[in-house]
Amino acid sequence: MAYDYGQFTKDIHKKTGINLFLYKEAQMKRRLTSLYEKKGYSNFRDFYTAIEKDRQLLNEFLDRMTINVTEFYRNEKRWAVLNEKIIPRLLNQNKNLKIWSAACSTGEEPYTIAMILSNYLPLSEISIKATDIDDNAIAKAKLGVYPERSLNEVPEAIKKKYFSQDGNFYAVSPEIKNRVTFKKQNLLADHYDPNHDLIVCRNVMIYFTEQAKEEIYHKFSEALRPGGVLFVGSTEQIFNPAKYGLETEDTFFYRKK
Template identity: 30%
Template sequence: MNETEVEDENYSSLKSLINKNLGFHCDQYKDTHFKRRIAVRMRATNSRDYSEYIKVLKDNPDEYRNLMKTLTVNVTNFFRNPDSYQIVENDVLPDIIKSKSNSSNKSIRIWSAGCSIGVEAYSLAIILHQLLKNEFKKYRINIIGTDIDNEALSRAKEGKYTETELKGVDDKIIDKYFEKKDGWYFISDELKKVANFKWHDLIAGKKMSGFDLIFCRNVTIYFEKDLQEKLYMNFYNALNQGGYFVMGKTETLVGESQNLFKPYNSRERIYYK
């Protein structure tokens, strides 16, 4: 077996190890992306090749935590891509509210898929609160954030954020919806009550349904095309009729979903069912 074949075999062994111990479906990710993320931890642990990094993982199980952080790393802050949020605030959410206002079932269900530390879910909660004002409590609002990173989910459940994550947010919003304590900014209890965070694997997890709005931004870019097709159809099926889907600015619908989703604002990658 030549050197390349040995390295390929070690890479496969490493993926099996990660899958087994982290439940992370390595084969569904693009190799280029996956290898780049692995290389970050290999450099950090002075591992010259995959076999050395496998040894690090076996000798030091704590390294799995560092690896998981690197595999799921996501630069995130409140109201990221403000142009998209502007359309959601001006058009999308008012349309959803209008469709519910005359209904006995004043239920608004939103899914933030790949929610990381929860800034997207709470950004939407803030917008809803500003739109509904005194009517906020009259609606049954449920914003569900899902991710496979348990540490990120813990932060989301606590609702605690750094100054960096709130960079660019209007001071009035920070004063109204956050409490500063010990250098952290804590989201208000009223908004925390409408947001629920849970572990969920987009690839192998149970299918979800009944949503008026789904955000899944900058998650599917790391997946192979056939998996993207499957996920977009899952999102389509998870939406109520007339529901909206918001994806990342660099992402594109593929497969059957291209024909089923109707563009609402193509530039901002906002579609509806």
């Protein structure tokens, strides 16, 4: 039997626990074909054989699969709503916020959340969980060093306070890095902790099938405490939030009923 994309997805699932069937096939297949051709392979069989032997190639595959395109304060107006409206309400209900940055990619998002929270709380009282499926992205996040373009939206005062410049790169300060705990998680397969005040998951759901999206939104809703908020990306508006036990608090912010 010919080795095809379907067999590749089964082998990857066995090796990594990642189920590529839950991603849009045409989009993912195109992205991965581009990667293996760039690396000098001509089909999925040869590509998988190489992945088995080469940890670096496996990391590159994971990196390509998870599309790490992000920056600090991405869509700055939405972060202003979080800062001025959502966080004050949440803190009014509970001073010890449980916050999760889901599919955090290379760390810009959870570090942004920590910087915003520092407007309201001493850093010692801030704790954020950040998860991603990609070991490569998590390693970059823990390093906390970013190209200048990643800081385009960062307010100047925050840039001076929480970053140190080294040539064209900027390092996040240790006091912000220490507020974030990174761990690996598969949103489709792994357990979600309960009773979160805020879950931030942005610019990721567009890569999932409708069935996978529904499953994840249900799980996010269950992982929020009543009054807790899900903050999604600017192309990911939930058109029927009541289906998940949520209601719109602001554009792209959904409160658990």
